[in-house]
């Protein structure tokens with residue numbers, strides 16, 4: 001399976017995918033990093049790993065659709081089977097959602113549908129919930145909506161701080177995202193009536 005990862009910032013999730021592939025735990029080929037911030041740290045991580053990078057500046061375009069058309073050309077040229085949004089901080093339009101329906105996933109640092117959008121860990125912390133977590137879901141054009149594939153719950157303890165919680169959430173993301181990519185690559189995830197179903201052996 002040929003994947004493209006989209007990211008906007010640090011790229012710790014991107015790195016977790018790279019590490020899983022390099023360790024032989026994840027049998028996919030990372031063909032491309034797509035990044036909307038040419039200076040982002042994730043770009044350096046990709047270069048170090050020898051992965052091709054496509055960067056663009058949204059402000060150079062008239063619309064979201066316009067830059068997504070350019071991205072789509074890149075994806076088609078590389079025969080990408082699966083798009084992984086890993087900290088890509090932009091909404092996706094039908095230019096990409098339609099051709100990649102059921103072939104685009106996102107990781108989000110909360111138990112969706114609670115706390116969509118930015119600063120999800122902070123939102124959960126401020127709300128005082130006792131359980132939060134991580135979600136990997138298919139992308140449907142809404143903000144952090146789309147059929148949920150997998151979730152990992154995390155208990156918030158009395159001794160936690162926002163920093164300790166943030167660390168635990170990221171650690172779980174780094175486990176769950178490569179795991180879900182592996183399940184998709186192995187053909188174990190199906191979309192049935194707009195629900196993601198995992199077929200275990």
Ligand code: GRF
Nearest residue numbers: 010011012013087107108109
């Ligand atoms: C992650 O928490 C991701 O779920 C969220 O943004 C963060 C990106 O972190 N949407 P990184 O760039 O992967 O380190």
